[in-house]
Amino acid sequence: MADKTKNISIVDKGLTVDGTLSTTGRLIVKGTIKGTLDGDVVIVSEDGTIYAETNVASMTIGGVFEGNIKASRELVVLSTGKCTGKVECKDLVVECGGVLNAEVTCVTGSN
Numbered sequence: 813m814a815d816k817t818k819n820i821s822i823v824d825k826g827l828t829v830d831g832t833l834s835t836t837g838r839l840i841v842k843g844t845i846k847g848t849l850d851g852d853v854v855i856v857s858e859d860g861t862i863y864a865e866t867n868v869a870s871m872t873i874g875g876v877f878e879g880n881i882k883a884s885r886e887l888v889v890l891s892t893g894k895c896t897g898k899v900e901c902k903d904l905v906v907e908c909g910g911v912l913n914a915e916v917t918c919v920t921g922s923n
Contacts, residue, residue: 818836818837818838818852818853819835819836819837819838820837820838820839820840821835821837821838821839821840822839822840822841822842823839823840823841823842823843823844823845823860824842824843825842825843825859826843827842827843827844828843828844828845828846829843829844829845829846829847830846830847831846831847831848832847832848832849832850833845833847833848833849833850833851834849834850834851835849835850835851835852836851836852837852837853838852838853838854838855839851839852839853839854839855840855840857840860841854841855841856841857841860841861841862841875842857842859842860843859843860843861844860844861844862844863845861845862845863845864846862846863846864847863847864847865848864848865848866849862849864849865849866849867849868850866850867850868851866851867851868851869852868852869852870853868853869853870853871854866854868854870854871854872855871855872855874856871856872856873856874856875856876856877856893857874857875858874858875858892859875860874860875860876861875861876861877861878862875862876862877862878862879863877863878863879864879864880865879865880866879866880866881866882866883867882868881868882868883868884869883869884869885870883870884870885870886870887870888871883871886871887871888872887872888872890872893873887873888873889873890873893873894873895873910874890874892874893875892875893875894876893876894877893877894877895877896877897878895878896878897879897879898880897880898880899881895881897881898881899881900881901882900882901883899883900883901883902884901884902885901885902885903886901886902886903886904886905887899887901887903887904887905888905888906888907889905889906889907889910889911889912890907890910891907891908891909891910892909892910893907893910893911894910894911894913895910895911895912895913895914896913896914897914897915898914898915899912899914899915899916899917900916900917900918900919901916901917901918901919902918902919902920903918904916904918
């Protein structure tokens with residue numbers, strides 16, 4: 813893999829972002845995001861929470877997500893994750909123990 817290292821951003825514990833957040837590369841959420849989120853790869857840790865309208869390439873949820881997700885590639889809900897709202901993604905993985913209470917649309921093709 814000759815890909816250069818992408819940017820890594822962290823919303824750490826105790827930090828709340830309220831509004832519009834746009835990021836490139838990888839975003840790790842250990843705190844709270846409320847509002848609108850646009851990004852490439854978003855990872856919500858066990859301590860992280862997102863309440864947002866979200867447009868990403870890929871999202872992994874280990875904490876709590878409430879809102880709408882549009883993931884052009886995949887959505888992964890880990891065994892510690894909870895996802896509620898509306899989901900549109902290409903690939904969906906829910907680990908044993910993970911909670912997905914959402915209206916789900918899985919799209920095919922290059923969209």
